Amino acid sequence: MHAAWWLGRLFLRLSRSAGSARLTQGPGHRGLSSHRRDPELSSFVARTNTCGELRSSHLGQEVTLCGWIQYRRQNMFLVLRDFHGLVQVVIPQDESAEAVKKILCDAPVESVVQVCGTVISRPPGQENPKMPTGEIEIKVKKAEILNSCKRLPFEIKDFVKKTEAIRLQYRYLDLRSFQMQHNLRVRSQMVMKMREYLCNLHGFVDIETPTLFKRTPGGAKEFVVPSREPGKFYSLPQSPQQFKQLLMVGGLDRYFQVARCYRDEGSRPDRQPEFTQIDIEMSFVDQIGIQSLIEGLLQYSWPTDKDPVVVPFPSMTFAEAIASYGTDKPDTRxxxxxxxxxxxxxxxxxxxxxxxxxxxxxxxxxxxxxxxxxxxxxxxxxxxxxxxxxxxxxxxxxxxxxxxxxxxxxxxxxxxxxxxxxxxxxxxxxxxxxxxxxxxxxxxxxxxxxxxxxxxxxxxxxRGVVIRDPALFSFLWVVDFPLFLPKEEEPGKLEAAHHPFTAPHPRDLHLLYTEPEKVRSQHYDLVLNGSEIGGGSIRIHNAELQRYILATLLKEDVKLLSHLLQALDYGAPPHGGIALGLDRLICLVTGASSIRDVIAFPKSFRGHDLMSNAPDSVPPEELKPYYIQVSWPTDSEAAKISLNHPHNPEK
Amino acid sequence: MHAAWWLGRLFLRLSRSAGSARLTQGPGHRGLSSHRRDPELSSFVARTNTCGELRSSHLGQEVTLCGWIQYRRQNMFLVLRDFHGLVQVVIPQDESAEAVKKILCDAPVESVVQVCGTVISRPPGQENPKMPTGEIEIKVKKAEILNSCKRLPFEIKDFVKKTEAIRLQYRYLDLRSFQMQHNLRVRSQMVMKMREYLCNLHGFVDIETPTLFKRTPGGAKEFVVPSREPGKFYSLPQSPQQFKQLLMVGGLDRYFQVARCYRDEGSRPDRQPEFTQIDIEMSFVDQIGIQSLIEGLLQYSWPTDKDPVVVPFPSMTFAEAIASYGTDKPDTRxxxxxxxxxxxxxxxxxxxxxxxxxxxxxxxxxxxxxxxxxxxxxxxxxxxxxxxxxxxxxxxxxxxxxxxxxxxxxxxxxxxxxxxxxxxxxxxxxxxxxxxxxxxxxxxxxxxxxxxxxxxxxxxxxRGVVIRDPALFSFLWVVDFPLFLPKEEEPGKLEAAHHPFTAPHPRDLHLLYTEPEKVRSQHYDLVLNGSEIGGGSIRIHNAELQRYILATLLKEDVKLLSHLLQALDYGAPPHGGIALGLDRLICLVTGASSIRDVIAFPKSFRGHDLMSNAPDSVPPEELKPYYIQVSWPTDSEAAKISLNHPHNPEK
CATH class of the missing domain: 3.30.1360.30 (GAD-like domain)
Structure with a gap:
């Protein structure tokens, strides 16, 4: 009954926000989140109810349910599952219902069935208090197999251990697990509440920016996308950084986007080649403004079954973080x-x-x-x-x-x-x-x-000592980062500590021309329980300053960024922003062990889709329109590659 | 700040339960926009108010405004603009305010300024009834130039005609136009309401699906993305079709996503290489279910300044559409x-x-x-x-x-x-x-x-005859499409009229094995004013039927889709869905003349970003990690290409 318990909790959590407000609502009222009515989960479809919602209050109701056969007991009972929970169905034993009995007894586990029947009380003593629907069962009148299930590669039960490789290969089965259902639903709801906060409460505009862009200077981690012009490539951007700044120049004042970003880092254990960030930019804002916005955002969107987020978050300088915690993302739990x-x-x-x-x-x-x-x-x-x-x-x-x-x-x-x-x-x-x-x-x-x-x-x-309270979410701002770092390969030269559009700290401006390595920036990171979940900065809005930093201090080729520099010349407002890493945040909120558990179809750590087998070969004639061809490695190179990418199940 | 909005919500809630008459709204009620509190547009930032919001009710208030100088009249008045509107600022003429005067008189048009002052009445007779803020003006105390503007390539005034090429090149300036601000805000708001309808009212789960996928059979229009494995490529999918079906197999029941999709069609006048669709899939649903969902969705999200959407939409068979209108997307206005x-x-x-x-x-x-x-x-x-x-x-x-x-x-x-x-x-x-x-x-x-x-x-x-009422939005379902069409190149063979996962019409199932060309499908298109704005279908959930159609009728290589076929074997529920083309829909709603006018950073019809000059060259050494090289065309080939892609301003 572990499963039942889980589902019960899931739905308790997810629907709690509706709460008492239901009492004060008229029909058809569509409220603000706190007034919110429960969503209708059975509108437009064949069922009248979900399996998981039935209670004693439904007694006597004729219901139609659709779900998967979770298990069958002695051809007497069947437990039917949908995303909402489990319900017990009584298999009729009388001769007149022979056909229904046969259908329900013959169908393999995980087959999809539709049953019509009446909600009845369980006989006294047979209630199951661990199961949210444990007081009732369904007396079936009609049953239909909607689709039969072949022999499964693994059982759809949380306690059945599976390797991650097999879970990813059969992701569509793994998604039926309570944990994955829970994680993806929490993600969807949290993002929805973030949107409400940004759009409905604070007038942000959700603007989509292109993902087919141009390679940025030093964009070695950007995937290239060949175009139909010889030698010309798009690039999948690592973030909408340039676009969001250009939107500010365009007077779009309060921008946000749940943005898909791309980073080609080869194999990294807990990274994905595509990931999602809550991307935000505002004009006429300072560091405190952005921080207050984000504190409110997290407070508003935080799951209601957890302790409320306390704001404002504590703040710590980079220097202090290093001195006290030896890292720029201290775990302050x-x-x-x-x-x-x-x-x-x-x-x-x-x-x-x-x-x-x-x-x-x-x-x-x-x-x-x-x-x-x-x-x-x-x-x-x-x-x-x-x-x-x-x-x-x-x-x-x-x-x-x-x-x-x-x-x-x-x-x-x-x-x-x-x-x-x-x-x-x-x-x-x-x-x-x-x-x-x-x-x-x-x-x-x-x-x-x-x-x-x-x-x-x-x-x-x-060894059993509680050091970090698992219920604790400890947020922290880290501020006053250095603006530049010595270049790793050439320590005599400088590189941007974050990105070259970060504004210097106003109090250090004078050092920019004398001791730039001492200049602090207006960058800020948001840290949660020792993980960086976001970062942003006030940007440079002065074209001259931006040119000086790019050309003189960083020795970048400014031609690649001429559009941005030009934009700053035409009345760019002061602006700043932030991006929250959604995958990581949801991972922490749900307590998932990997970001792959909060993504519906993640790639393996080698960047493979184990279900469809992407990336895959493409016939040379299909590469022709893009004027590219494969440079096949020589035998010795190939041997080296296969050494780096050995064949193993977790490919 | 937070206290303020909680109080606001409390007030809303109290006033709502009191005024019960407002709550008894019929099913056609389009939501809360009328009840909803206006978003706070000046939270977290330097201004106290937006330029556009000031009215007589603000008289006497001390305000701080940030905006762009729209124009200046005789060094007496300045009109300040932000995304919300225009406001008149009185330039002080007394000697004690010499500094403020100088700042406001010297700043070029389109410079960004911050002014502090008092809202005062305009002198009698000087009110401007055409201007929403026309009853008031600002008596300035303090002024600061936040950023000066260099000489512009064109004036930021809607009446100044610009070529589209110049608009795209300086998109960040073009975005300041009233029309672009309006279009992008309508888009954001409509999508937000769609999300409310799907997530909050009907329990849909917003799930992100990968865009780095694998080439689908016949996916000639899919961009390829080289991976770091020799000869292996990802592909940017044309839609999340496979993923959304797999989510149904995974029990995620009610899925939606505002999905970025990709289609490489070379040059097409009103298409974009990346576009956005409202992507929806449901289990246990039939055609009527999806149609009702979409009718409700559009009704709920429709801009309140337009006539409400009347549902249900009329429906017409494909045969009838062809017979009466000669097209499968009749303009029924x-x-x-x-x-x-x-x-x-x-x-x-x-x-x-x-x-x-x-x-x-x-x-x-x-x-x-x-x-x-x-x-x-x-x-x-x-x-x-x-x-x-x-x-x-x-x-x-x-x-x-x-x-x-x-x-x-x-x-x-x-x-x-x-x-x-x-x-x-x-x-x-x-x-x-x-x-x-x-x-x-x-x-x-x-x-x-x-x-x-x-x-x-x-x-x-x-010639001046009104044939199509510009205020009319005429929706239409077109149904009963043929399942197959003769292949264009080989008319003896069949191809899927839409895609190979479309379910046949139940009444024509028997024909599938004898006269497949006569089988109608369960596909449906949504047409608005003669444009197809959406399409979907009930899908095949039976593995055997799917195999038969793919392998026997369409002669496709089923190996490429083995994951999907396998998924159907493991208890796939009956399911169906739809996708709405968001760019086209918003284009029709806003009356924009091109989808480029409802996209922040569109590509030219040759697929170029005229602002940043994407796609661009990539040095060979940056292609090396992807095991690709450019196949430069021969001189004669190159001549042919440049004939097809002549250099012109609208590249």
Whole structure:
């Protein structure tokens, strides 16, 4: 009855928003969301009711139901399923109903049937309180097999474990699972409420922008689409960035779009070649304006079965996020923050700390693992230290304040009492805590400890300690990012930290011409439970400034962006915006383990559609109109490719 | 902010339950727009109000406005524009406001300014009743230039005529025009109401389907997208057809999507390589169910400033549409229907009529042009006759019942009195009408007269006769299409009239195995004012029937569709759906002259983005990861191409 329980919850959740308002409504009234009437789920179709909606209040009603045979018990009962839930159908046993009985007993499980009958009470004692429809059953008068089901590749039951590859291959069967039904419905409803908020409450205009566009400078991750002109290609854009800015220039003031975007990154475990973002842009707005808009948006669209979203969201500078969490997307559901303990060791005799502190940006940092002595094993500490050496070339030293266990803790023994007290005070340690300490350059030390913080949280949770409340949604704005970063390949040169249209922080404008690497930007990220779910910025609306940044600082070919630069010259309003990653957001809201579980037909992590077998070969003559041909790799190249893309079921 | 809208909603709710009379609305009630609170257009931004919203009721209010300088009068007044409208700003003339004056007088037209000031009455006699804000003006205290505007390529005034090429090149400026602002906002609002109807009222689930898919059999019009595997390509689908059927198999029961679709047809004047359809699919539904759904959808979403949509829409069989209008998308806003007058001429002596009637499917047909004698000129009749000969190899004969003009009407003279009377009776002619008569095979004759009917309507309207009421929206269902058509290239073979998943008409099922060409389908088209705005069908849900049609009748390679066939085997419910062409629909609703006027960033008819210059060249090294290279055409081929794609401004 696990299934029944699930469906019950699903529909409780999804229809809760209707609530008490139904009492005050006249017929045909179509209300604002809070007044909202339940949707009519059986309008225009053959059924009179859904399987899942029937209750004692329907007793005596003649109903027609359509659904799938979930299972059959001893040729006496049949459980019929539709998207709304399960209902028990009594298979008639009297001779006059022989034909109906035969139909219902012969049909294989997962066949589609239509039954007409009466809603009756279950006999006393046979009610099933775990099943939302558990008080009633259907006395059948007529039955018809609408379609028979062949032998299935797997059972449509949530408890039957399937590999993801088989689920993707038979996606149309996997979609029948309660979890996928739930996820896709939550997604649809949340997006609908976002639209209500944007369109109906705040006058945003939903505008579609092209996906057949032109390659942007440095657009190496953009899919190309050959055109019927030799050598000319469209490009599938990574976001509607340019278009939304041009809409602002066009006076379309408050734009939004649930935008399909494309990114060709080859194989990435939790990315999709096409994804969806809630794309927003406004004129005459500042950072606070966008943030308030988004806070209201999430509050309004948040599922009603969860705790309401509390606004405003806390905000943190990029520098603070790095210093305290070692990452620009801190998981603020729990503490264990990074603490700078340099001052404690300012006069230390410990050589490697001395050395670290003598360098510019040198520091000693630590995190406190609560009850680490109790829950962390020796091998955990060892693997933590190995990780630090392997990935960061850093030493990590565990400090046990209550050194009652025989672990390898070289520093603990040589820390003098004064330092130990200082440490204890700064780290707010309790008796059984373990402090992980490292020394080195600020960013490296923070980055390492940030990773260890998450790693230790996982470890503690695996041992049964609740570190992150699963019901908690912890939103955070991260602001004041740097505008530029040193180019990865050529550290002497700069690249845009986000994109070249991001406006500099007004207080740092003067640095743009002297020390551009120090300029902060008006970019902001929205972080939820340690995942980046959105990002945006106030944009540059001044053509001259945009030209200076593109041409002089970033050395980009401005010709490729001449249309945008020109647009800024013709009275572009100040503007800014944001994009929320919908797949990731819904994944977090539903608690799905992968974004593939909130997408109806996702690609495998190699970018394959395992159901239809896309991408597929195309005969050369069909490529001719596009003036392209395949450059087949040589044998040795091909061998290398197949090494990178080995044949395996999760292709 | 939030408190404010909650209060607003509370107030709405209270006032609604009190004023119960407003709630008792019939089924034709188009929703809440009248109850709905206006969206807040100035939330989150620097302005307090929009330019267009200010009225006498705002007198005395301190306001901050942001907008573009529409024009300036004698350095005394400035008209400020935003998306909402225009407002007059008084430029202060006193010395103390010298700075403000300078700012407002120096800024070029179309610069973006922010002004703070007080709403005051215009002096008596200076009100402008043509301007919604014409009773008030703004007394400015502060002004700031937010961005200056360089010399424009054209003026942002609707009356300034521009070529479409220049409009597309500077689309961001063209978007500032009243007409484009209006069209895009109507589009956004109509789609929003469609979503409310589908999601909130009828429980549809908005599900996104992939656009990186696999080439479908015969998908010559599908763009290809190279993948990072040699020789493997994705394809941009022409519609989510397969996915929506698979969603039904997956139990997702009521699906809709505002779906981006792609069609590569090379150059077509009023088509776009990417377009949008309202895509719908339902399980357990029949033709009437889908039609009622769509009628309700259009009624609900129809703009409130137009006459309400009357439902149900009339319905007509394909055969009837051809017989009466010579097309499967009849413009039913006006009569002038095709009439079969074969019986009148059954015993004629007129040789060519005799000959036509002696053949199978031979017939004599006519249309009646009301007041044709008055409005059609001799050269019109001549060009009509030439058109018939050139394009249909058919004779068209004008018959003047009141033969008082010296036109070339050979038949009129030889039609005997009895025939003349019969003709007059069947055609319901009036004195000054002209009958256009043709003889020949049924379909050809109808098709020709269908074209002439539209042509003559245009001609009459050009001469000032109102044939089609511009306020009239005439919807029509066309049903009972043939399931198959003879293949154009091989008339002995069949092809699907729409697509191979269309279910046959149940009454014609028996013919499928004997005379498949006679089978009607369960396809339906929705026609509005002579344009097809939608089409759909009940689909085949039986795997065996689908296999038979694909493999035996259509000779398709079923391997390419094996996933779909397999899905039908696993308990596929009966299902059907429809897709509405959104661009075309909005074009008709707004009265736009081209779908390009209801799309923010359309392509030219050659598929170019004239603003950004897409498609564009891509360096060979960026094609390498996709294992493709350009097959440059030879010189002679290139010459041929440039002949087909001559360089002209409307590229």
């Amino acid at each position: 729990f503490g264990m923050k990074i603490v700078d303990i340099s001052d404690v060791f300012r006069n230390t005799k410990i050589e490697f700390l001395q050395e670290a502190l003598s360098k510019p940006q040198g520091s000693v940092k630590a995190i406190n693992i609560p009850k680490g002595i109790k829950y962390l094993k020796r091998k955990d500490i060892e693997s933590i230290r190995k990780f630090a050496t392997d990935h960061f070339n850093q030493e990590v030293l565990p400090v046990f304040l209550k050194a009652n266990r025989n672990w390898n803790s070289p520093v603990a023994k040589i820390i003098v009492e004064e330092q130990s007290q200082g440490l204890s005070r700064l780290m707010e340690t309790q008796e059984e805590d373990v402090v992980l300490l490292t020394a080195g350059e600020h960013n490296t030390a923070c980055s390492l400890l940030g990773k260890l913080r998450l790693e230790c949280a996982d470890l503690l949770e695996a | 006006f009569g002038m229907k095709i009439v079969d007058i074969s019986d009148v001429f059954r015993n004629t002596k007129i040789e060519f009529l005799q000959e036509a009637l002696s053949k199978p499917q031979g017939s004599v047909k006519a249309i009646n042009i009301p007041k044709g004698i008055k409005y059609l000129k001799r050269k019109d009749i001549e060009s009509i006759r030439k058109f018939a000969t050139d394009h249909f190899n058919q004779e068209v004969l004008p018959v003047f019942l009141k033969a008082n003009r010296n036109w070339n009407s050979p038949v009129a003279k030889i039609i005997v009195e009895e025939q003349s009377q019969g003709l007059s009776r069947l055609m319901e002619t009036q004195e000054e009408d002209v009958v256009l008569l043709t003889a020949g095979e049924h379909n050809t004759a109808c098709s020709l007269l269908g074209k002439l009917r539209l042509e003559c309507a245009d001609l009459l309207e050009a």
